[in-house]
Amino acid sequence: MDMEKGLERENGLVTLFSDEELREVSGVKRVGEYVEITCGCTSHRYGDAVGRLRVFLNGFLEITCECTPGCQEDKLTPAAFEKHSGRETARKWKNNIWVIVNGEKVPLYKTVLLKYYNQQSKSANGSHRSHNGRACHHDEFVRCTRCNKERRFRLRTKEECRIHHDALADADWKCSDHPYDKITCDVDEERASRRIYRGCTRSPTCKGCTTCVCFGCDICRFSDCNCQTCIDFTRNAKA
Numbered sequence: 001m002d003m004e005k006g007l008e009r010e011n012g013l014v015t016l017f018s019d020e021e022l023r024e025v026s027g028v029k030r031v032g033e034y035v036e037i038t039c040g041c042t043s044h045r046y047g048d049a050v051g052r053l054r055v056f057l058n059g060f061l062e063i064t065c066e067c068t069p070g071c072q073e074d075k076l077t078p079a080a081f082e083k084h085s086g087r088e089t090a091r092k093w094k095n096n097i098w099v100i101v102n103g104e105k106v107p108l109y110k111t112v113l114l115k116y117y118n119q120q121s122k123s124a125n126g127s128h129r130s131h132n133g134r135a136c137h138h139d140e141f142v143r144c145t146r147c148n149k150e151r152r153f154r155l156r157t158k159e160e161c162r163i164h165h166d167a168l169a170d171a172d173w174k175c176s177d178h179p180y181d182k183i184t185c186d187v188d189e190e191r192a193s194r195r196i197y198r199g200c201t202r203s204p205t206c207k208g209c210t211t212c213v214c215f216g217c218d219i220c221r222f223s224d225c226n227c228q229t230c231i232d233f234t235r236n237a238k239a
Contacts, residue, residue: 016057021112026100027052037113039063040105041085041097049085051076053099059117060215063097077232078108093236137220138198138212142167146174147185154199161220169227 016035022028027038031054039053049067056062063081065073073084078093087096094109101111108114137155142164144151153164167173175185200206214220221233 016055016116017112024102025111025113026103033057037099039097039099039108041082041087041093042105043086044088046086049081051081053078053097053113055113055116057116058210058215061117077236079232079235080228136199136201136212137161137214138200138206138208140164140168140198141195142173144175144185145172149175149185149187149189150195151175151178151181151183152190152195155220156199158219162222165220165222165225165227 015030022035022037025037029036034054034056037053037055038050040048040050042048049065051063051065051067054062054064061078063076063078065071065076065081065084067073067085073081076084078097082093082096089096094114095107097108098105099108099111099113100106140153140155141150142153143149153160153167155161155164163179167177170177175183175187196205198206198212200209200212202209202211206212216229216233216236221230223230223234225231
């Protein structure tokens, strides 16, 4: 599904939602590639935790918490924001996170704001897919804790994604741990001129775009992993 079809453009920027769709929604701010909206989650014990929800074209949702002036929680997933708010019946963020519509708190699932999230979830061809319909993730690098050299990880399959995922989580990862490329710390690091090629199907020297940067899919997230990123993805997929 091409989620950019039918989108309006204003001053060269994609308009994710029409003025009519957001007319009654409070705290709306259009910022380049995303729309930002005031949101919140209510705990019976702690009251309202207010934040700023960002909605991206590729379906990604991100919340900056403003529950207190000194709160440092930034770029939270909806599930993480729900948990941070102290909501007693967590794991139902679509119901528990609200925005203000006509002066009333309205759950996200009753608004148009999940349009792109739902499209991405249901479509086999999300915005991070390559032209052949398969998920596209650009190559990543992990630094060796022994020699301080960065080593390339290709993320074409679920197995490769898991290897990189586990390496990134390993605080003591070293060159000899790489299962495919049998390398040692004595092997030279890739030249800078080679490192700029990271496998994007849109542009060979891309530094990161919606084609090759994935915010979470069935290939790069794992239900048997206990890290917060995978837990949040699994919860969101079930919500």
